[in-house]
Amino acid sequence: MASATQTALRAASAVEISEPFAADVLDGLSAKPKHLSPKYFYDTVGSALFERITQLPEYYPTRCELALLRAHAPAIASLFPQNCALVEFGAGSSKKARILFGAAATIEAYVPVDISGDFLQAEAAALRRDFPRLAVHPVVADFTRSFAVPPPVASLPRVGFFPGSTIGNFEPHEAAQFLRHAGTILGPSAVLVIGVDLVKDSKILCRAYNDSEGVTARFNLNLLARINRELGANFDLGAFEHHACYNSKLNRIEMHLASTRRQKVKVQGKALSFRAGETIHSENSYKYTVESFQALAQGSGWTPIAVWSDGQFSVHAVRKTEDSSPRTD
Ligand code: AVI
Numbered sequence: 276m277a278s279a280t281q282t283a284l285r286a287a288s289a290v291e292i293s294e295p296f297a298a299d300v301l302d303g304l305s306a307k308p309k310h311l312s313p314k315y316f317y318d319t320v321g322s323a324l325f326e327r328i329t330q331l332p333e334y335y336p337t338r339c340e341l342a343l344l345r346a347h348a349p350a351i352a353s354l355f356p357q358n359c360a361l362v363e364f365g366a367g368s369s370k371k372a373r374i375l376f377g378a379a380a381t382i383e384a385y386v387p388v389d390i391s392g393d394f395l396q397a398e399a400a401a402l403r404r405d406f407p408r409l410a411v412h413p414v415v416a417d418f419t420r421s422f423a424v425p426p427p428v429a430s431l432p433r434v435g436f437f438p439g440s441t442i443g444n445f446e447p448h449e450a451a452q453f454l455r456h457a458g459t460i461l462g463p464s465a466v467l468v469i470g471v472d473l474v475k476d477s478k479i480l481c482r483a484y485n486d487s488e489g490v491t492a493r494f495n496l497n498l499l500a501r502i503n504r505e506l507g508a509n510f511d512l513g514a515f516e517h518h519a520c521y522n523s524k525l526n527r528i529e530m531h532l533a534s535t536r537r538q539k540v541k542v543q544g545k546a547l548s549f550r551a552g553e554t555i556h557s558e559n560s561y562k563y564t565v566e567s568f569q570a571l572a573q574g575s576g577w578t579p580i581a582v583w584s585d586g587q588f589s590v591h592a593v594r595k596t597e598d599s600s601p602r603t604d
Contacts, residue, residue, distance in 0.1 A: 348378030
């Protein structure tokens with residue numbers, strides 16, 4: 276059982292944040308075209324829906340990535356320094372990190388960083404039960420912004436972990452920015468293991484984001500439900516539809532919420548007008564080739580050192596190129 280001191284340390288390492296959710300929503304819905312950031316999908320309901328997406332037959336990325344991690348865990352673990360801290364950006368479910376814990380006895384501490392505090396804390400509790408020797412220090416934060424690594428792990432060498440092809444949800448310039456930011460957080464000589472979905476037949480891609488059970492549609496619509504719940508808005512969820520299509524020029528899946536009729540919606544007292552068919556652009560999911568991702572990494576301060584792929588999905592290991600940027604702690 277955890278001592279009172281351990282419990283207090285764990286509580287202290289879960290840094291609370293306050294997101295400018297209302298301002299982002301009002302800005303995005305007042306813009307032309309209307310848009311919302313996909314980072315707001317992941318409240319408790321959205322995180323649970325995303326977990327269901329990862330189990331859908333049509334949604335291949337999670338299955339492919341898990342198989343790659345399982346098959347290559349020893350090779351991945353061989354790249355880690357002794358007594359390292361694994362920093363997972365946007366942790367959610369720790370299922371993938373668990374594969375690395377099983378293969379890499381060198382991991383002393385785990386720092387899952389996620390905006391969804393409740394989900395993060397529940398996963399952390401389960402991990403402490405299953406890996407009693409692993410120090411788990413969750414950080415509730417927007418992992419794209421600066422955050423402090425918890426003091427108990429500050430002196431350990433760091434390995435970054437960014438699975439799930441979440442990098443694909445960034446615009447390419449944001450992806451480069453994130454890679455640079457990860458380099459600053461992780462420090463000199465760090466290794467980063469990153470999952471990246473690959474460009475492929477558009478039919479496979481479209482099916483993955485238009486599943487037959489409608490879970491992805493509910494995940495997308497939950498964004499409006501969340502705005503209703505948290506910002507007192509009055510979106511009629513029956514008057515918006517989930518749209519997802521592949522943009523082959525930009526190599527990205529685009530998700531939209533389309534207004535089925537002309538309507539007005541109030542968000543925090545502000546009236547917003549929608550034309551029939553007008554959409555809120557809610558997510559891009561960029562797909563890369565192995566080469567295009569390696570070029571992105573190389574231009575963002577990382578040297579590719581290994582890649583594992585099944586032709587559908589890729590897991591890259593990259594090492595920080597320059598040692599000059601200081602750690603942020
Ligand atoms: C988290 N991210 C990588 C998922 C993706 O595939 O872009 C989010 C998602 N959106 C719809 N389905 C899954």
